[in-house]
Amino acid sequence: MRAVVQRVTDADVSVDDKITGAIGKGYVVLLGVEEGDTESDADYMAEKITGLRVFEDAEGKMNLSMMDIEGELLSVSQFTLLGDVRKGKRPSFIKAARPEEANRLYQYFNKKVRDKGIKVAEGVFQAEMLVRINNDGPVTILLDSRKLF
Numbered sequence: 001m002r003a004v005v006q007r008v009t010d011a012d013v014s015v016d017d018k019i020t021g022a023i024g025k026g027y028v029v030l031l032g033v034e035e036g037d038t039e040s041d042a043d044y045m046a047e048k049i050t051g052l053r054v055f056e057d058a059e060g061k062m063n064l065s066m067m068d069i070e071g072e073l074l075s076v077s078q079f080t081l082l083g084d085v086r087k088g089k090r091p092s093f094i095k096a097a098r099p100e101e102a103n104r105l106y107q108y109f110n111k112k113v114r115d116k117g118i119k120v121a122e123g124v125f126q127a128e129m130l131v132r133i134n135n136d137g138p139v140t141i142l143l144d145s146r147k148l149f
Contacts, residue, residue, distance in 0.1 A: 001034060001041040001042060001044075001045050001105070001145040002031070002032040002034065002081040002144050002145075003029050003045055003142070003143045003144075004029070004081065004141075005027050005049055005052065005140070005142075005143060006029075006030075006135050006138070006139065007054055007055065007136045007140075008023070008026060008074075008134050008135055008136055009134045009136045010134050011028045011131070011132060011133045011134060012074070012121075012131075012132050013074060013076055013121070013122075013129050014132075015124045020124050020129075021121030021122045022074070023072035023073065023119065023121050025069065025071050025072065025136075026066055026069075026072035026073050026118075026119075027049065027052075027066060027071065027072075028073075028074045028133050029075050029076070030076050030078040030081060030131075031045070031075060031076065031077055032077075032096065033077070033096070033101065033105045033106060034095050034146075035095055037097060037101075037145065038105075039105070039108055041105070041146075042109040042112060042145075045109055045143060046112035046116070048143060049073075049113070049143070050066055050118060051065050052065060052066070053065050054139050055068065055069050062139075066118065067116065067117075071118070072121065073118055073119070074120075074122075075106070075109070075110050075113070075120055075121070075123070076122070076129065077102065077103070077125050079096040080093070082095045082096040099125075103126075106125060110122060
């Protein structure tokens, strides 16, 4: 499972010009589910993301988590994070999980984050979405549940 985590002042996602999810201060998480991922990958991601300490404390140091600041999370499923462009210029998505399993694990991840008391807004699985992100910092973190990077 891969994620791009962006610290934001606010963000929203829309489908067909209708906002389907919006948040204030917190994270936008673009989440890609890989073939072979399990609930333990989603558990790892939920724990790691909610515990990331990238919000500034009173001294201006990145020392606070989204739990500390009562942040919100906008979750967007994005299979293109599994795109492999090592050969040629057209990405191969062969490593992306099948849609049914990807959606199941995406929803499971969202539930695990909600279970921590965090507001989670969502995109629409498999829809053409427009994501508006006001990246704060900018701060962007890449995560991989298999710890490849």
